[in-house]
Amino acid sequence: MSLDHGFDPILFDLDGTVIDTVNLIRESHRHAVRTVLGREFSDERLVANVGRPLLEQMEAFSPPHADELYRVYREWNHAHTAELIAPYEGITPLLEQLTAAGRTLGLVTSKTRDAVDLAFASLPIGRYFGVVISAEDSTRHKPDPEPVRAALAGLGRTAEGGCYVGDSPFDIQAGQGAGVVTIAVTWGFFGRADLDAVRPDIVCETAAALGQVLLGTR
Ligand SMILES: [Mg+2]
Structure with a gap:
């Protein structure tokens, strides 16, 4: 065609x-980075790799903490999907x-x-x-x-x-x-x-x- x-x-x-899902994903990232790393990143940095697999996005934040970031992200994200999507x-x-x-x-x-x-x-x-x-x-x-x-x-x-x-x-x-x-x-x-x-x-x-x-x- x-x-x-x-x-x-x-x-x-x-x-x-x-x-x-812009708010949902950005706030899920913010929660994970804050909870696991105790850090605050800019909105731009939080969503810089959205579109790639989640674990790869977490590795970009901190390779040694990627698995924990992934777990904390998913827990918060899934709990807030219905509310923020x-x-x-x-x-x-x-x-x-x-x-x-x-x-x-x-x-x-x-x-x-x-x-x-x-x-x-x-x-x-x-x-x-x-x-x-x-x-x-x-x-x-x-x-x-x-x-x-x-x-x-x-x-x-x-x-x-x-x-x-x-x-x-x-x-x-x-x-x-x-x-x-x-x-x-x-x-x-x-x-x-x-x-x-x-x-x-x-x-x-x-x-x-x-x-x-x-x-x-x-
Ligand atoms: Mg997309």
């Missing part, structure tokens, strides 16, 4: 792209619209399966996705292309006509490696400059703009 008709299949990142305006209707238009959707996240299930229990959007690739489903993780390739394989599709939509530079790099068109969205964890630096094919600043790109109606 050419760009004139939008994209199919359409792969999405989860956190910061489909669901607003939120939908992004316009995204659930867009998923509905894409599904109605016959597009095949998939999800590629670095979250573990239990955390994905917890998010879907609060925001019931799991049914839109024909495949969900979580941390357990690949040996390498974003920015490596393997999880994006796994999603395409799970859908029985190739990269042709496909795209990957994400809010982090790691998403864009993973999509580029897998050979799909990369679409960066600016409403998540990372700013425009961080995203432009990895040269996504397309940048969208609103759900409406994303919808036009994905359906080829712009």
Whole structure:
């Protein structure tokens, strides 16, 4: 399917792209760093590696304390998911619209399966996705292309006509490696400059703009 008709299949990142977990994740990091390391980091430093697997994010804070940070993070995060998770305006209707238009959707996240299930229990959007690739489903993780390739394989599709939509530079790099068109969205964890630096094919600043790109109606 050419760009004139939008994209199919359409792969999405989860956190910061489909669901607003910005507060949840930032505050989970803050709690873990404060509890385990007794330190206060800037918001920017707390979320600098969001999009990579959680244990790798904890290793970036403190290699010797990574396991303890991981445990404390997950305990706080899971206890506060229902309270702090939120939908992004316009995204659930867009998923509905894409599904109605016959597009095949998939999800590629670095979250573990239990955390994905917890998010879907609060925001019931799991049914839109024909495949969900979580941390357990690949040996390498974003920015490596393997999880994006796994999603395409799970859908029985190739990269042709496909795209990957994400809010982090790691998403864009993973999509580029897998050979799909990369679409960066600016409403998540990372700013425009961080995203432009990895040269996504397309940048969208609103759900409406994303919808036009994905359906080829712009
Ligand atoms: Mg993300």
